[in-house]
Amino acid sequence: MTYISHADLGGKDVPGRIVPEPEDERFHAGWEARALALTLAMGGTGSWNIDASRSARETLPAYAQMSYYEIWLAALEKLMAERAQVMPDEIAAGHMLHPPQPVKRVLRAADVPGVLAKGTNVERPATGPARFTVGQRVRTRAGHVDHHTRLPAYVRGKSGTIAHRHGVHVFADAHAQGLGEEPQWLYTVVFAGEDLWGPGSEPGLSVSVDAWESYLEAAE
């Protein structure tokens, strides 16, 4: 099986204008607010983690044709169907047709402020020394991996410089696949524009990504 993300858009040739938006505009339809809330509430059951939900979204075949909350909703339905929590026939019927599956917890109204304020800290204690130091030159892993990853295509196989070390963070690639947290050192790696886009790149442009240690190799 080949894993394909339809969400890795950096540097791609995508048509369409950027449409600025007033900052008091929150939702463009009532269902968008409900879709957001349903997604957060089901996330609150602990049935999957945020990396698994990003993976469910980015692999939707119709990703490019859907609006953002349509993507969220389709991914939510996919995650629940995979766990037999809600089946498509029930959404079509608008009622429960199969018995519920046990969930770890239910997000109650009274607990919402506390849960949002707490968030999910993904930093973990270091179990070993960091391999790279700030200022060191590194090269990113080249090529495709057959699972969810957070190294965008436009920086793969490129040389950059370690700009920051963030500590040890839950590794998204493993976490998304249900392989556990496998925490790793996380770095900000900065690339010169011309190393990404060639000699025609805008002078003085630099672009950084946050990269886990296993994405990186020491470079000259």
Add this chain to the structure above:
Amino acid sequence: MAHDHHPDHGHDDHSELGEMDLRVRALETVLTEKGYIDPAALDVLIDTYQTKIGPRNGARVVAKAWADPAFHDWLLNDATAAIASLGYAGRQGEHMVALANSDEQHHMVVCTLCSCYPWPVLGLPPTWYKSAPYRSRVVKDPRGVLAEFGVELPASTRIRVWDSTAEVRYLVIPQRPAGTEGWSEEQLADLVTRDSMIGTGLALAPGAAP
């Protein structure tokens, strides 16, 4: 409006909105019947992001940084703690980094892989931030993107784009506008726009605030 960012969508907007409304309502009914969700929690979640957590939070952080040099330094050294001291913390803001714009360097923030965004200080991301045109273009042609927002920077200003590919979230501190000496934090906050804290805009000039 909801579909501005994919104009090739083949559906009639009205019938589609109705279809999505029904689908979400059906889902909410099933999830409630199954006991997975508390419907009252949905209302609290929506109210939180509609009325409580939004870009005015970030504007207060920036205004304090402009007015208080010690807070400015703290924000640049440990943004998570400095921001939490004002009461803004939690989901999608667990690991914050602040970036100060200057004449020499202008910072812009994106998530090319999805829509990562610092919720506790900026609220939910605007549609354009999540859209394919912004995510694809800003890492390659940031000045072109700035032009779409009506912003032009001097050629001597270097641009640094931060792609939020992990759980670190970035807040841009725009440059303090001239002519605001002695202003209170409340007055200053009115000059701080959401877009200026993403890097697609600048702080407003005195007199331009709403």
